[in-house]
Amino acid sequence: xxxxxxxxxxxxxxxxxxxxxxxxxxxxxxxxxxxxxxxxxxxxxxxxxxxxxxxxxxxxxxxxxxxxxxxxxxxxxxxxxxxxxxxxxxxxxxxxxxxxxxxxxxxxxxxxxxxxxxxxxxxxxxxxxxxxxxxxxxxxxxxxxxxxxxxxxxxxxxxxxxxxxxxxxxxxxxxxxxxxxxxxxxxxxxxxxxxxxxxxxxxxxxxxxxxxxxxxxxxxxxxxxxxxxxxxxxxxxxxxxxxxxxxxxxxxxxxxxxxxxxxxxxxxxxxxxxx
Amino acid sequence: xxxxxxxxxxxxxxxxxxxxxxxxxxxxxxxxxxxxxxxxxxxxxxxxxxxxxxxxxxxxxxxxxxxxxxxxxxxxxxxxxxxxxxx
Numbered sequence: 001x002x003x004x005x006x007x008x009x010x011x012x013x014x015x016x017x018x019x020x021x022x023x024x025x026x027x028x029x030x031x032x033x034x035x036x037x038x039x040x041x042x043x044x045x046x047x048x049x050x051x052x053x054x055x056x057x058x059x060x061x062x063x064x065x066x067x068x069x070x071x072x073x074x075x076x077x078x079x080x081x082x083x084x085x086x087x088x089x090x091x092x093x094x095x096x097x098x099x100x101x102x103x104x105x106x107x108x109x110x111x112x113x114x115x116x117x118x119x120x121x122x123x124x125x126x127x128x129x130x131x132x133x134x135x136x137x138x139x140x141x142x143x144x145x146x147x148x149x150x151x152x153x154x155x156x157x158x159x160x161x162x163x164x165x166x167x168x169x170x171x172x173x174x175x176x177x178x179x180x181x182x183x184x185x186x187x188x189x190x191x192x193x194x195x196x197x198x199x200x201x202x203x204x205x206x207x208x209x210x211x212x213x214x215x216x217x218x219x220x221x222x223x224x225x226x227x228x229x230x231x232x233x234x235x236x237x238x239x240x241x242x243x244x245x246x247x248x249x250x251x252x253x254x255x256x257x258x259x260x261x262x263x264x265x266x267x268x269x270x271x272x273x274x275x
Numbered sequence: 276x277x278x279x280x281x282x283x284x285x286x287x288x289x290x291x292x293x294x295x296x297x298x299x300x301x302x303x304x305x306x307x308x309x310x311x312x313x314x315x316x317x318x319x320x321x322x323x324x325x326x327x328x329x330x331x332x333x334x335x336x337x338x339x340x341x342x343x344x345x346x347x348x349x350x351x352x353x354x355x356x357x358x359x360x361x362x
Binding site (some may be wrong): 013014015016017018019028032035036053054055058059060076078079080081082117121124125128141142185186187190227 | 285324334
């Protein structure tokens, strides 16, 4: 059977270099550290969990979660990112969607998907050579209502179950949940950051208390973390795949110039067994 | 969220690079040639977040639309300077 060998959470955006001051540089260093740790685990596959920023989705997209089955992913090119392609893994993606469905978590197959910054930046941090296949797993944080944090957790559990039961022997999978932390976009509070929300997320995950987060409903998340804070669901998919283990904070900065609380964690994973 | 013609227009700006380039150089002309209502054209041309909210645009769609409407802002949300410094 395959195994989840690593699980990380990280911000997935950086704005123009220099505009975030020293804090922005520390975020970049932290994101690179996440990438180094992921790479050191010698993954055969990176599952990168992100929201779509409406470069692919229409405003009325109904799917809560989707996975891209493409054999080749050509980035969208937002944020002036290069369009050099990443290999995918069609079989893994299709198998995951089917397996999750059997576990009562709907995951749509997203044909024609082109990764935006939410997938491409974490992928480049882990593998700038673009040689490790990626499987983008996309949450729909813009849906009304958004998927519940508890559903994201269940998807992560299904992902781990799938890797351990249905993938080729010795397949080494690293899961990276991306986005967040607190930020408000396109609403009156845009520019606000809530370090208390960010600390609650980081502390719950690194101390192995994901239940603290899965109990949160949409109203609380949006009130305390903003509509951008819904991206924490991507981290919960990752945490579910990690088996609820604890871990450590790698970086955190509230960056006012980038209107976002930005953090990264590594959750420790016991290979081949539930934590 | 209701899809709406203005949402489709915002979506097309990122799906069709030629349209986005034309919009960057002549937003009023591109909007005028569209089938959007006069009120929708006015608010899209304004392009401020309050105007987009008045239009009823999804808050998260406002971000990519705003970047298409304001290429100088998009230049500030760029990863290009980091590319040569990845490990």
